[in-house]
Amino acid sequence: MSTHRLSFTLNGTKHELEVAADRLLIEVIRDDCGATGTKLGCAVGVCGACSVLVDGELLSACLLPAVFADGRRITTVEGLAKNDLTPLQDAFIREGGFQCGICTPGQLIAATALLSEQPRPDHEAIRTWMMGNLCRCTGYYGIERAIQKASGVGGQSPPNRL
Amino acid sequence: MTFDYHEPRSLAEALALLDRYGDDAHLMAGGTATVLLMRQGLLRPGHVIGLRAIDDLRGITPTRDGGLRIGATATLRAVERSPEARMYSPALTDAFASVATVRIRNQAMVGGNLAHADPAQDPPPMLAALNATVSIRSSRGERSLPIDELAVDHFTTSLAHDEIITGVVLPPIEPGSRETYLKFLPKTADDYATVSVAATLRFAPDGTIAETRIVLGAVGPTPIRARRVEDALRGQPPSRVRDALELVPDEVDPIDDLRGSAAYKREMARVWTGRALARVTR
Numbered sequence: 001m002s003t004h005r006l007s008f009t010l011n012g013t014k015h016e017l018e019v020a021a022d023r024l025l026i027e028v029i030r031d032d033c034g035a036t037g038t039k040l041g042c043a044v045g046v047c048g049a050c051s052v053l054v055d056g057e058l059l060s061a062c063l064l065p066a067v068f069a070d071g072r073r074i075t076t077v078e079g080l081a082k083n084d085l086t087p088l089q090d091a092f093i094r095e096g097g098f099q100c101g102i103c104t105p106g107q108l109i110a111a112t113a114l115l116s117e118q119p120r121p122d123h124e125a126i127r128t129w130m131m132g133n134l135c136r137c138t139g140y141y142g143i144e145r146a147i148q149k150a151s152g153v154g155g156q157s158p159p160n161r162l
Numbered sequence: 163m164t165f166d167y168h169e170p171r172s173l174a175e176a177l178a179l180l181d182r183y184g185d186d187a188h189l190m191a192g193g194t195a196t197v198l199l200m201r202q203g204l205l206r207p208g209h210v211i212g213l214r215a216i217d218d219l220r221g222i223t224p225t226r227d228g229g230l231r232i233g234a235t236a237t238l239r240a241v242e243r244s245p246e247a248r249m250y251s252p253a254l255t256d257a258f259a260s261v262a263t264v265r266i267r268n269q270a271m272v273g274g275n276l277a278h279a280d281p282a283q284d285p286p287p288m289l290a291a292l293n294a295t296v297s298i299r300s301s302r303g304e305r306s307l308p309i310d311e312l313a314v315d316h317f318t319t320s321l322a323h324d325e326i327i328t329g330v331v332l333p334p335i336e337p338g339s340r341e342t343y344l345k346f347l348p349k350t351a352d353d354y355a356t357v358s359v360a361a362t363l364r365f366a367p368d369g370t371i372a373e374t375r376i377v378l379g380a381v382g383p384t385p386i387r388a389r390r391v392e393d394a395l396r397g398q399p400p401s402r403v404r405d406a407l408e409l410v411p412d413e414v415d416p417i418d419d420l421r422g423s424a425a426y427k428r429e430m431a432r433v434w435t436g437r438a439l440a441r442v443t444r
């Protein structure tokens with residue numbers, strides 16, 4: 001098995017590590033970098049629990065070879081709030097955007113990507129974008145309300161600047 | 163699963179690696195299919211050759227004659243969002259946009275989509291209806307293949323082991339042509355199609371159908387060209403569509419699975435071909 005030297009930033013912090021060719025990004029950020037906010041759900045690209053931003057693009061960390069992260073900026077749920085929560089995180093709390101919380105890191109990342117691409121998404125746009133993030137608890141209404149509330153509020157940190 | 167990962171920077175280097183490692187090498191574009199197959203133990207290459215760093219395989223560019231060239235490592239989402247692709251045909255970008263979710267489309271690439279040859283995928287039927295040609299390179303040379311001849315069975319293509327898809331070329335669209343892509347999703351919005359239909363159609367000045375191409379996804383071992391339906395419609399007025407649709411169930415070869423019985427899919431193939439033709443004859 002070949003090993004590869006990777007250098008990337010995770011939530012603004014630079015990481016340099018040596019990884020085996022078969023490692024996936026989710027394993028590296030959770031096990032090697034200790035950022036366990038990102039969850040492993042289905043492990044086959046369906047549920048969205050592992051959603052991360054790579055150079056601002058929404059991707060599944062469970063499907064992404066870690067070697068693809070070389071030279072990139074990775075943002076996970078831990079990287080969203082600076083001093084205060086983002087308007088989106090705040091809206092998730094106020095609008096009942098989660099219950100058990102297992103899907104929430106992925107929901108927040110996916111919705112952050114949505115708002116940075118479409119600052120004022122309509123109902124349909126929210127549903128189309130977020131359909132890749134499954135939730136067994138909320139029935140989705142709270143999630144959609146939270147995104148609507150946060151949209152256009154301002155102060156949404158664009159992911160590519162994190 | 164234990165392999166060496168290579169990330170060549172040029173096509174020549176990638177072809178040399180394929181020649182060196184032969185059957186023990188496996189290409190990887192976006193990796194969405196390869197990663198899953200390797201994790202499931204269905205694929206055990208000794209060498210994985212990543213294509214993402216090769217500049218020559220990138221890009222979506224209009225051709226000089228009014229067609230479109232899509233590079234093998236363009237992501238599905240890059241095609242979906244490409245103004246050039248949208249200008250070429252909105253049905254093309256619709257077909258790419260109907261793949262799974264944004265996350266998957268951000269990672270999966272056009273060459274990987276074609277070579278994976280899952281008959282339920284969305285882009286291949288649309289590319290076939292648009293009469294695409296696949297560009298292929300090996301150290302032996304270069305060739306072009308009509309896309310109809312790429313997939314030969316479930317998850318099987320006619321590519322030789324030393325070949326790399328470099329891109330897809332779409333010919334210019336004839337004036338007056340209409341195109342559509344419809345995906346029937348009775349379960350969830352991010353599912354694979356139960357049946358999908360890509361259709362292009364052009365009327366003659368006298369109002370008869372000059373030409374139509376109809377390609378169905380998810381109802382056979384490869385995308386299926388409904389040639390008998392096309393033949394039945396050529397030179398005919400659109401009022402003949404209804405009769406021609408009766409030929410659809412015999413053109414397809416679906417299997418029973420979680421998305422329905424073979425009999426149900428045959429019927430849905432007829433219904434959705436009707437809906438697609440209604441859109442292009444309207």
Ligand SMILES: Cc1cc2nc3c(=O)[nH]c(=O)nc-3n(C[C@H](O)[C@H](O)[C@H](O)COP(=O)(O)OP(=O)(O)OC[C@H]3O[C@@H](n4cnc5c(N)ncnc54)[C@H](O)[C@@H]3O)c2cc1C
Nearest residue numbers: 189191192193194195196262271273274275277283284327
């Ligand atoms: C959760 C999920 C849902 C999905 N839903 C859909 C859907 O709704 N519709 C749909 O159409 N698809 C769907 N797919 C399939 C997806 O489109 C394919 O997995 C993807 O397009 C493959 O592209 P890739 O770049 O990731 O391929 P890779 O995994 O990198 O490669 C796939 C195959 O192609 C070969 N290959 C790659 N590039 C080349 C090349 N240039 N030349 C020759 N061979 C090459 C590889 O060796 C490998 O055998 C889904 C996938 C997942 C994981």
Ligand code: FES
Nearest residue numbers: 041042043048062
């Ligand atoms: S864990 Fe990655 S999509 Fe479910």
Ligand code: FES
Nearest residue numbers: 099100135136137
């Ligand atoms: S809050 Fe429990 S799965 Fe979404």
